[in-house]
Amino acid sequence: MDRDRPTGEIGAPTRVVVVGAGFAGFTALRRLERLLARRGAEGDIELVLVSPQDYMLYTPLLPEVASGVLQPRSVAVPLRPTLPGTTVVPGWATAVDVAGRTVTVDPGDADGHVVHVPWDRLVLVPGSVTRQFAVPGVEAVAHGVKTVNEALFLRDHLLAQLDRADALPDTAEGRAEREGRLTVVAVGAGYTSTELVGQLQRWLHAIASRWERIRPADVRWLLLDVSHTVLPELGPVLGAVATQVLRRRGVDVRLGTTVASATDRAVVLTDGTTVPTRTLIWGAGVVASPLVATVGAPTVRGRLVVDAQLRVDGLDHVWAAGDAAAVPDLTKDDGAVMPPTAQHAQRQGVVLADNVAASLGLGHPRRYAHRDLGLVADLGGRDAVANPLGIPLTGLPAKVVTRGYHLLAVPGAGNRVRLAVDWALGALLAPHTVRLAGVRPDDALIPAAQHTAIYDTAGSS
Structure with missing residues (x-):
């Protein structure tokens, strides 16, 4: 894959870049692969995943890994075999350039080299990090x-x-x-x-x-x-x-x-x-990945403001979900947003895939509405x-x-x-x-x- 090719190049496939291989990102790509295969559009659309690991981590079971009940590989879902139609770019996404339509990725090499991955459609699902307070030590x-x-x-x-x-x-x-x-x-x-x-x-x-x-x-x-x-x-x-x-x-x-x-x-x-x-x-508790702060879009308590279709406020062809997004809770009338749970992130991944596909002329956009099970x-x-x-x-x-x-x-x-x-x-x-x-x-x-x-x-x- 030419990571530095200009977007919009004549004859080049439309590139969909997903940042994050958590519940939302993984689910979105699996569904997108199936949607594209069903429509025979694989050659027209290129799927790219930016992830520092080569696996999707099922985080709810980490306490059982810590206690030795489960082996680490049992909660790590390998990306390449399960997402065969997606190109995986290894590294941490450290910045989003909305105007230039690129994502800066740090592969973690000793030489400090970074790559700039261009996108035509961008899905931001970088997850969250542990919330820390200014407590000495x-x-x-x-x-x-x-x-x-x-x-x-x-x-x-x-x-x-x-x-x-x-x-x-x-x-x-x-x-x-x-x-x-x-x-x-x-x-x-x-x-x-x-x-x-x-x-x-x-x-x-x-x-x-x-x-x-x-x-x-x-x-x-x-x-x-x-x-x-x-x-x-x-x-x-x-x-x-x-x-x-x-x-x-x-x-x-x-x-x-x-x-x-x-x-x-x-x-x-x-x-x-x-x-x-x-x-x-x-x-x-948790807070959204620091990557969110580099986007330059409105946030609520550190999470990107999105509409019911998971579109980032004020940005074209950019979506966000999971722990990084303040997704409106349509099941309530008080303006609440969805809690950052794995259950919601997985289901939001399905809606992300459908809405990205709809922006490419494949299907119709959907709103995310789901009651906790x-x-x-x-x-x-x-x-x-x-x-x-x-x-x-x-x-x-x-x-x-x-x-x-x-x-x-x-x-x-x-x-x-x-x-x-x-x-x-x-x-x-x-x-x-x-x-x-x-x-x-x-x-x-x-x-x-x-x-x-x-x-x-x-x-x-």
């Missing part, structure tokens, strides 16, 4: 769970802390260090931190025989949030159930409280408490909460619904089989616990793992 010590590297690092890190704590001498100094190594602080009582704490806490109980002197009850878990509800997306009743489950297991759930400052040895909470810890997990949260073991079609479920029924939902939602038969096998092996065999030490600590910090720092100089090339 957090950027230097906190870890998110948005990528495979973060999930794998967190698993190895926790094992390392417990291994070292188990070997400490029974002295005053040893006991003080042991307390910090055996304390896990997680910020954010939404899906990320709540599921992660639930999964990891259950996992450590299952592998307790690994250590000679440490018991599961010795590990201190703190789940913090400035709000007064756990899992607010599921409503107060199921949120209360999740809170009860975690507290029954010994998790210290502190609502109305968060971290005021952090070091690599302790955190200070907003209530003045100092908590010794070597593990700070940051899951206090319900949400699910896996707390580890047999514990889960779910509200499919508005029906509240807890315990084993919720667990069955949760896993069934993920099996249906993850793309690709191969990945579904791998998920089923991993879950079956987890039920039949003892957990396999080894530290692979494959991710450097600095590479697992949020700015490095999620590549947010590259946008500081976006477009400077």
